[in-house]
Amino acid sequence: MARENPFNVLWLQAASCGGCTMSVLESGASGWFEELRAFGIELLWHPSFSEASGREALSILERVESGEIRLDALLIEGAVLCGPDGAGLFNRLSGSGRSLLDWISRLAPLADYCVAVGSCAAFGGVPAATPDPTDARGLQYSSGDLGGALGVEYRSRVGLPVINISGCAPHPQWIMETLQALSLGLFGGADMDSFGRPKLFADHLAHHGCSRNEYYEFKASAEHVFERGCLMEHLGCKATQAVGDCNQRAWNGGGSCTKSGSTCIACTSPGFERAVGFMRTPKVAGIPVGLPLDMPKAWFVALAALSKSATPKRVSENARSDRIEHGPAPGVEKRK
Amino acid sequence: MTRIVIGPFNRVEGDLEVTLDVADGAVREARVSAHLYRGFEQILLGRPSEDALVIAPRICGICSVSQSLVVAAMLRAAQGATPAPNGLLLTNIAHAAENVADHLTHFYLFFMPDFARASYAERSWFDAIEARFKATSGTCLREALPARAGLLEIMGLIAGKWPHSLAFRPGGVAHAIDLGGKMRLLAILARFRGFLERAFFGAPIEAVASLRSAEDLDAFVTSAGRSGDFAAFVRIARDLRLHAMGFGPGLMMSGGAYLGAAGHYFPSGVFDARKAALRAFDLAEAREDVSHAFMRESDPNPAKAQTLPDVHREGAYSFAKAPRLSGEPVEVGALARQAVAGHRMIRDLIARAGASNVLARIVARALEIALLAQAMEDWIGDIELKERFCAPDAPTRDGAALGCVEAARGALAHWASLRDDRYTTYQIVAPTTWNFSPRDSAGRPGPLEFALQGLEVGEDGAASIAVQHVVRSFDPCMVCTAH
Numbered sequence: 001m002a003r004e005n006p007f008n009v010l011w012l013q014a015a016s017c018g019g020c021t022m023s024v025l026e027s028g029a030s031g032w033f034e035e036l037r038a039f040g041i042e043l044l045w046h047p048s049f050s051e052a053s054g055r056e057a058l059s060i061l062e063r064v065e066s067g068e069i070r071l072d073a074l075l076i077e078g079a080v081l082c083g084p085d086g087a088g089l090f091n092r093l094s095g096s097g098r099s100l101l102d103w104i105s106r107l108a109p110l111a112d113y114c115v116a117v118g119s120c121a122a123f124g125g126v127p128a129a130t131p132d133p134t135d136a137r138g139l140q141y142s143s144g145d146l147g148g149a150l151g152v153e154y155r156s157r158v159g160l161p162v163i164n165i166s167g168c169a170p171h172p173q174w175i176m177e178t179l180q181a182l183s184l185g186l187f188g189g190a191d192m193d194s195f196g197r198p199k200l201f202a203d204h205l206a207h208h209g210c211s212r213n214e215y216y217e218f219k220a221s222a223e224h225v226f227e228r229g230c231l232m233e234h235l236g237c238k239a240t241q242a243v244g245d246c247n248q249r250a251w252n253g254g255g256s257c258t259k260s261g262s263t264c265i266a267c268t269s270p271g272f273e274r275a276v277g278f279m280r281t282p283k284v285a286g287i288p289v290g291l292p293l294d295m296p297k298a299w300f301v302a303l304a305a306l307s308k309s310a311t312p313k314r315v316s317e318n319a320r321s322d323r324i325e326h327g328p329a330p331g332v333e334k335r336k
Numbered sequence: 337m338t339r340i341v342i343g344p345f346n347r348v349e350g351d352l353e354v355t356l357d358v359a360d361g362a363v364r365e366a367r368v369s370a371h372l373y374r375g376f377e378q379i380l381l382g383r384p385s386e387d388a389l390v391i392a393p394r395i396c397g398i399c400s401v402s403q404s405l406v407v408a409a410m411l412r413a414a415q416g417a418t419p420a421p422n423g424l425l426l427t428n429i430a431h432a433a434e435n436v437a438d439h440l441t442h443f444y445l446f447f448m449p450d451f452a453r454a455s456y457a458e459r460s461w462f463d464a465i466e467a468r469f470k471a472t473s474g475t476c477l478r479e480a481l482p483a484r485a486g487l488l489e490i491m492g493l494i495a496g497k498w499p500h501s502l503a504f505r506p507g508g509v510a511h512a513i514d515l516g517g518k519m520r521l522l523a524i525l526a527r528f529r530g531f532l533e534r535a536f537f538g539a540p541i542e543a544v545a546s547l548r549s550a551e552d553l554d555a556f557v558t559s560a561g562r563s564g565d566f567a568a569f570v571r572i573a574r575d576l577r578l579h580a581m582g583f584g585p586g587l588m589m590s591g592g593a594y595l596g597a598a599g600h601y602f603p604s605g606v607f608d609a610r611k612a613a614l615r616a617f618d619l620a621e622a623r624e625d626v627s628h629a630f631m632r633e634s635d636p637n638p639a640k641a642q643t644l645p646d647v648h649r650e651g652a653y654s655f656a657k658a659p660r661l662s663g664e665p666v667e668v669g670a671l672a673r674q675a676v677a678g679h680r681m682i683r684d685l686i687a688r689a690g691a692s693n694v695l696a697r698i699v700a701r702a703l704e705i706a707l708l709a710q711a712m713e714d715w716i717g718d719i720e721l722k723e724r725f726c727a728p729d730a731p732t733r734d735g736a737a738l739g740c741v742e743a744a745r746g747a748l749a750h751w752a753s754l755r756d757d758r759y760t761t762y763q764i765v766a767p768t769t770w771n772f773s774p775r776d777s778a779g780r781p782g783p784l785e786f787a788l789q790g791l792e793v794g795e796d797g798a799a800s801i802a803v804q805h806v807v808r809s810f811d812p813c814m815v816c817t818a819h
Contacts (some may be wrong), residue, residue, distance in 0.1 A: 017397040017400075018349050018350060018396065018398055019396075019500060049347065050347070051449055051472075087526065091373070093344055094345060094352055094371050123588040126376075126391060131379070169499055226725065226726035250492075251492055252495075253489030253492040255492030255493060259512025260495055260497075261502075262495075262497075265502070278390045279387075280386075
């Protein structure tokens, strides 16, 4: 695993909340910096952690810009603000007088790999929500449309489009596994989905492995957020439409959104921030508008009707309770 | 006079620029700038009330639970709802976990690495401190980061994930825990206490919580064989006279922290460090001035204001507005919270310097870590598993609603107006908006600007390490400041 040269990473924050940094900082049993070192990943500069400040920090950026320091990967956290009027002045890098739009446009072509950390850098994210006051864009997408701050044609030095580790915030391991694979030269175009998201999380749906699966199967639905039933029918859950292995990984030691009663808002999807009424399911004639990806509507309606009629009392009553009212009846382990 | 610009002023949350006018080796005037504006207050307008629970936490990835809870408090006011007591307990446990994690992150990742800079190489303590606290490579990180991640496992249980969760509701929390969950919470706290007592305090947390004066503190950190990172800091701080540096302007306030059935665990109030006087906290006295902000004029009352950005405004140097309480700048944060609460050691540290100062700010955070670790254990014990964890939502009433909580960095308030459950106004004043506000129309500097005035920077100018200590002692969160 040891590299001859360090894998040079520059991490910049544009219009971000800093949450992606906070997330990745949870990574590593001996801490994030040890984990980076184990893979030969060198942080040229990170706004939250590096000793270099002010003039020292600008000097590092300028040496990267001039080509004096090799840039293996440019990691951007946060949306790129193009407003007002394309000038980018809603977000300037302190001490430099220059917009982040300008810095990122100059640095991205110099990087072997360009990585969007989080949905803001990938697609625009919450700052791009209506009325999009700052013309916030992702690096290569504006919401679901190709383009973004770097343009449709952008390719990094190895010929890849921007790698979009979406999520708000992404799981720490989505960030680290992608970065580790990049550092080892093991990540290529075939490892990304059609929106540039690493398949290592994007080949799954957030729904896969949901602890509420039995309620989903029987369409036994919660009507209040604190009930244990499925969150899809009434409470806006988009886990059957959103990519992410969210329910197959442990978040903060064992959690997930749907486990905690947080409905899935599809935070890995381009344009998720455009929803109005995140926690209410839009319906037409009583049927949810957003049905599971690639499932024919008629089938879904028929199956839902069938499974609702077959729901065991245990499942239907637990679904409307804030706790387990009825445990499973003894089955194979029944006492003789 | 020389003007120097320091930026990107890093190892803070977000991006910061500080401009200093220096004459005769001392800072004459300071200006603090936030150069990021995302428009959250504009984005929230016209949305259903509940959507603020999704949007507002995303202002800040380091105090996301605080942002969730202030929305929940504001909606509680708008709904006239009464929360479930268990919900408040789990809320307080999660909130304390975030705030303690923030205090730890500040200490180990943002503040202490400055003492490992080469400019201190001649100090007797340098070699040990450099090995322990050097940015990104100090040995402390191998302990402190896993301890932080371990503490944040509380979020996995209560909030699903951190940052950014939808688990916090006006009526409590969305997920009831069972007996296993309660035991896991206790186990997480026990493990975290182990880290604190072994590495951070080198002593039982009770020994820190019971310190009553500056003498107690000095005796604690100099007692024979005292190990621990906190004591190492206090000894350095005494050597560098950090208690005589970075004086705040006088007023300090707390909106009250950790709401329970019997009120706030740390009470609300306004403390005047100049007179050691305490008065009641009332946000009706709050006004925002935009004379030096990249903003057009609006109503100065946050209950009525709109946010109208203008990057070309003459004389502006920050996207932050300047909040004032009855016309005065106010310092907020752990030090203000504990001064308002009347903690005797904290009051003593302020009284001896005659003002808030760098040492006292760091000590107050460490003290809160000890106090909260104890409180969290108590709150877990108080959970009644048979009772509810969340009350149902009620329809929102038209009109104004105000929510206020104490984030790690101080008072965080959201003012909203609702009509037919949609926001017609939305104003956010965050802790660092208070601490790092620009000047107001009367020319009064914000608290950091005040604290930097008169600071000796000698020949170092922009490279002055004293500037780094004063600025970082406030633990600024720049992403919240201008949102």
